[in-house]
Amino acid sequence: MSAANHGHDTQPHGAGHGADAGHGHGHGAEGGDRPGILEKLYIPEIVKGLGNTFKHLIQPVFTIDYDGSERSNPQKYHTPREGYRGEHYLKKDDDGHVKCVACFMCAAACPAECIHIEAEATPPDWKNRERYPKRFEIDLLRCIYCGYCEEACPVDAIALSTVYNVVSGTREEKVYNVDRLLAQGEQLGLSLSKHHYRPDGVPGAVPEKSGHH
Amino acid sequence: MDWTQFALKLIPVLLVFGAILNIVPFLVFLERKVCAWIQNRVGPNRVGLLGPDSPLEILGIKTGKVRILGGLLQPLADAIKLFTKENFTPKGADRTLFLLAPFFALLPPLLAFVVVPVGADFVFADGTVLKLQVADLNVGVLWILSVASFAAYGLAFGGWASDNKFALLGGVRAMAQMISYEIPLGILLLAVIMSFGTVSLREMVLAQAGWTAVSPDFTNNIWSWGIWQQPLAFVLFTICAFAENNRLPFDLPECEAELIGGYHTEYNAMGFGMFFQGEYIAMLSMGALIATLFLGGWHYPGFASLYGAGGWVTLLAIVLSFAAFSVKVMAFVFFSMWVRWTLPRFRWDQLMDIGWKGIVPLALANLLFTAFINLPPENKTPAHRQAAAAAVESVQAEKK
Numbered sequence: 158m159s160a161a162n163h164g165h166d167t168q169p170h171g172a173g174h175g176a177d178a179g180h181g182h183g184h185g186a187e188g189g190d191r192p193g194i195l196e197k198l199y200i201p202e203i204v205k206g207l208g209n210t211f212k213h214l215i216q217p218v219f220t221i222d223y224d225g226s227e228r229s230n231p232q233k234y235h236t237p238r239e240g241y242r243g244e245h246y247l248k249k250d251d252d253g254h255v256k257c258v259a260c261f262m263c264a265a266a267c268p269a270e271c272i273h274i275e276a277e278a279t280p281p282d283w284k285n286r287e288r289y290p291k292r293f294e295i296d297l298l299r300c301i302y303c304g305y306c307e308e309a310c311p312v313d314a315i316a317l318s319t320v321y322n323v324v325s326g327t328r329e330e331k332v333y334n335v336d337r338l339l340a341q342g343e344q345l346g347l348s349l350s351k352h353h354y355r356p357d358g359v360p361g362a363v364p365e366k367s368g369h370h
Numbered sequence: 371m372d373w374t375q376f377a378l379k380l381i382p383v384l385l386v387f388g389a390i391l392n393i394v395p396f397l398v399f400l401e402r403k404v405c406a407w408i409q410n411r412v413g414p415n416r417v418g419l420l421g422p423d424s425p426l427e428i429l430g431i432k433t434g435k436v437r438i439l440g441g442l443l444q445p446l447a448d449a450i451k452l453f454t455k456e457n458f459t460p461k462g463a464d465r466t467l468f469l470l471a472p473f474f475a476l477l478p479p480l481l482a483f484v485v486v487p488v489g490a491d492f493v494f495a496d497g498t499v500l501k502l503q504v505a506d507l508n509v510g511v512l513w514i515l516s517v518a519s520f521a522a523y524g525l526a527f528g529g530w531a532s533d534n535k536f537a538l539l540g541g542v543r544a545m546a547q548m549i550s551y552e553i554p555l556g557i558l559l560l561a562v563i564m565s566f567g568t569v570s571l572r573e574m575v576l577a578q579a580g581w582t583a584v585s586p587d588f589t590n591n592i593w594s595w596g597i598w599q600q601p602l603a604f605v606l607f608t609i610c611a612f613a614e615n616n617r618l619p620f621d622l623p624e625c626e627a628e629l630i631g632g633y634h635t636e637y638n639a640m641g642f643g644m645f646f647q648g649e650y651i652a653m654l655s656m657g658a659l660i661a662t663l664f665l666g667g668w669h670y671p672g673f674a675s676l677y678g679a680g681g682w683v684t685l686l687a688i689v690l691s692f693a694a695f696s697v698k699v700m701a702f703v704f705f706s707m708w709v710r711w712t713l714p715r716f717r718w719d720q721l722m723d724i725g726w727k728g729i730v731p732l733a734l735a736n737l738l739f740t741a742f743i744n745l746p747p748e749n750k751t752p753a754h755r756q757a758a759a760a761a762v763e764s765v766q767a768e769k770k
Contacts, residue, residue, distance in 0.1 A: 206712040220412045
């Protein structure tokens with residue numbers, strides 16, 4: 158019986174257990190000391206536990222009920238934390254053209270290999286640009302939302318927003334092309350946003366404080 | 371055919387068994403809700419009468435978009451699921467015992483409700499008494515002890531007949547646990563019987579309500595409830611009740627994490643449904659027993675004044691007595707659920723240690739102590755009973 162520490166002791170603790178390996182009058186539960194007599198009796202522990210659960214019983218619930226009503230629209234009432242990695246969006250430069258120069262850095266960095274780019278020469282009237290992506294597709298079902306593409310981009314063209322609950326009916330809908338990604342940025346109002354580098358100097362975009370809905 | 375007698379017997383049967391069998395699905399729902407609230411969640415709230423997914427829409431009734439009291443029809447959905455699932459017996463199973471086991475789990479707790487008084491007597495104008503008790507056996511508590519032990523057979527049969535090692539383990543553990551907690555239960559009941567002086571449950575409740583043979587009217591005295599006479603027995607009885615019902619923390623026979631389902635692993639559809647219902651009915655019967663023995667049964671403070679008023683107020687008093695009894699039983703059930711989601715499960719050796727090394731000695735000590743303080747036998751030996759009966763007769767003769 159010496160192995161079972163939680164048996165229901167019927168004798169007072171000082172009395173008969175001298176032969177055992179030290180069920181002493183240890184104090185309390187801090188730091189793994191030997192349990193005292195009141196702890197071994199277990200009833201006070203039960204009462205403490207019941208008080209804790211009762212406190213949780215009358216607390217409000219944490220659940221957000223997705224029942225489709227406006228009251229529980231998660232876009233409005235539940236914004237994830239700063240820096241949450243949701244769906245992608247592409248940014249535009251001041252001339253209104255897509256910032257991406259089709260350098261393939263994001264496609265190379267992506268662990269899931271879900272970015273597919275085809276580069277093309279820009280039309281002559283784009284200033285300071287040589288290439289732009291003719292085809293830029295992200296398969297959001299393969300994406301693991303790690304953010305490496307955002308960190309890898311040298312021109313701050315792609316970023317991850319906090320949008321997390323987009324559903325689709327087919328697999329093809331979730332392969333976003335350039336227009337869709339640009340539109341996503343437009344819709345969030347982040348097309349012209351700029352990201353800073355992390356305070357420790359490691360390249361990797363940290364979103365601006367303002368701008369997220 | 372004496373229709374009066376038939377009705378007098380039928381009404382309590384309908385009341386007691388109707389109430390139990392209709393409450394059990396809601397207990398399942400309540401358990402899930404209480405569990406959810408303790409864990410800061412919501413619980414089932416989709417299947418309801420009012421709201422977008424209501425079944426009333428099949429009948430063409432529009433029920434709007436707001437979900438009010440959602441989840442109350444969840445037991446109905448559970449029942450439909452259990453009825454429509456396939457019932458099959460495993461290949462190597464013992465067919466007879468496999469089919470028989472759920473009945474043994476379901477019937478004994480129902481039978482235990484037969485002797486429990488659920489409300490005060492209703493005395494008609496011509497003197498016939500409607501007792502709100504299915505059978506006023508004068509061996510009351512012994513009936514409960516003997517019948518409730520049959521539930522262990524159900525667990526053992528289920529474990530053996532399932533042709534499954536883990537179910538067998540669960541069944542064996544269930545048998546051992548129930549037997550080792552029946553014994554302190556019996557010893558505690560002995561102490562309670564000794565302190566009330568009677569075995570019949572009806573007499574016990576009347577004693578707690580203040581009705582004695584010498585002064586046959588109820589005194590509204592909450593201090594005469596059984597819990598003040600036998601506090602240690604109340605605590606130990608509650609612990610044994612948890613063990614008898616296989617409720618956490620004594621959950622090993624059917625623990626869901628280790629043995630999948632224990633003795634009811636191989637059961638599906640209605641077999642599982644019957645085990646499940648049997649567990650909740652057993653919980654209700656233990657609650658009823660605790661309410662009757664320790665919490666005054668159907669008595670509540672203020673009963674005497676309402677009961678003696680006559681006319682419709684007496685009827686109200688009786689209805690309230692049934693309500694008070696229900697509240698006490700449901701308080702035990704809620705406490706049982708509260709403890710279930712608070713405590714971790716006991717290990718097997720810890721469980722047996724608590725039973726044999728902890729509760730049995732304490733129950734025996736309690737019995738000894740009760741015997742000592744009840745030594746001056748007031749109404750409890752035959753000679754004293756005769757003296758008391760003579761006193762009653764003299765009091766009644768004086769009234770006439």
